[in-house]
Amino acid sequence: MAQQPMYQQIADDLRSQIDSGDLVPDQQLPTELELRKTYDASRNTVRDAIKRLTSLGLVETRPGQGTFVTRKIDPFVTVLTQDAATGYGGGEGATYRSQVEEDRRTPFASQIKVEAKSAPPEIATRLGIGEDDQVVLRHQERYIDKVPWSMQTSFFPMEFVTSRQAPDLLIAKDIEEGTVRYLEKAMGIKQTSYRDWITARAPDENEQNFFGIPHDGSVFEIFRTAYDQTGTPMRVTVTVFPADRNQFIVNVGQPPDL
């Protein structure tokens, strides 16, 4: 009878109500019991329809409360090729704040957590060290306008610390000037190039909780390997961005401003 399954028809109908502005952001949808009557369908069917909408990020269900139209988050755009000339990259700790404030939005970053451990395989390969070699790990969560925006973890060779040249890497405090500048001043290691490797995948449980995204949502994961003036990897930074609120720009040549 139905060309399309009923749950899909219900989902489409609810979606058109959202798109048309009939249902506005933050507004509560009818409860499952009410929708059951409206569409003359079972509760399970209604729930299947709502599941479709949640995986599209259009609605959000809260146990004990109801289902609500999500307010569209104004996406933040990170320029990955920022300041190519100076060697400082887009989305870094040092440039993150200014990129956000340029947009008249309010950045906030969590306390930095520092850890020392054996290099995970993916990191060891990129840093050109062995898997048994130790690395310093600096982790930080970032917010924009109080909304969780990204999780970043940087890995440095432990040798930077054991050589006593860059001891501050192990201190769990924001290095005001940025680690890139700090390493240049302390060790004479200058970041002259980097390579970003961009993937998208489903979020793990931790990321689902922190960002508040559904299990079938999607995150960007960007591995940045930075090299010094000798072409030696000096740092690997892994940043996870929920796809519903992050976009990226890559400039090649000198395109005119937007």
Next chain:
Amino acid sequence: MAQQPMYQQIADDLRSQIDSGDLVPDQQLPTELELRKTYDASRNTVRDAIKRLTSLGLVETRPGQGTFVTRKIDPFVTVLTQDAATGYGGGEGATYRSQVEEDRRTPFASQIKVEAKSAPPEIATRLGIGEDDQVVLRHQERYIDKVPWSMQTSFFPMEFVTSRQAPDLLIAKDIEEGTVRYLEKAMGIKQTSYRDWITARAPDENEQNFFGIPHDGSVFEIFRTAYDQTGTPMRVTVTVFPADRNQFIVNVGQPPDL
């Protein structure tokens, strides 16, 4: 009783069987009826578990046949900053073939479909023309080793054709030399820079069918706006890549080869 819901436990158990190699790619999972007995759960609960695995891209269900472990697709990596010096970009028609063949894989591209129509708002803005202005649209589907890999649509101002300078844009045939070179030869318009705008979103129905990805999968959508030597937009190219088989690299400075 259950810290974790039962469908999640079942999903986790099946996942560990896949990760451990107990279930190998292309192998059929036990049928829903068999799993129902194995885990002493109802068929619906088993189905919920399988749904989790499909949205992770670990398994694929085929009506009338069964559920199968997906063979992991070897991802293709597109360098977005290819040949920055010459102004030719990564992932373009002209460079797509060579990038793929460098990888010892076999590229294939569908016939090009050409259309003329009013500029969609997103395109008109980027091309710096009005929404009522006409554009030429060149669409192509791309495969690697016979697997659908990307869908690309390029938009050019209709003026390029009406001025009689670049009539071949309207011909539904591959422009061997690449449109970038063609426009340079025919019109003296040289592509000197471009800007890529990278997003990720859920696939539409057409994309689900073409790429064979689930409704809650994820695709990259990259808008490339290319500019000529005067800083005027000459082209907008929109490419859609399924996230399960595509990754991207951005080079800033001159990082050493991989």
Next chain:
DNA sequence: GCAAATTTGTTCGTATGTATT
């Protein structure tokens, strides 16, 4: 080529648990 068997897809009804108000 067709009918039967198998397997997943959709839909219903019902019951109970958990979170919030």
Next chain:
DNA sequence: CAATACATACGAACAAATTTG
């Protein structure tokens, strides 16, 4: 504590797609 709303789980029936005999 009670009422409300979503989450999980069971069982059942029929439909649709595919394979098998």
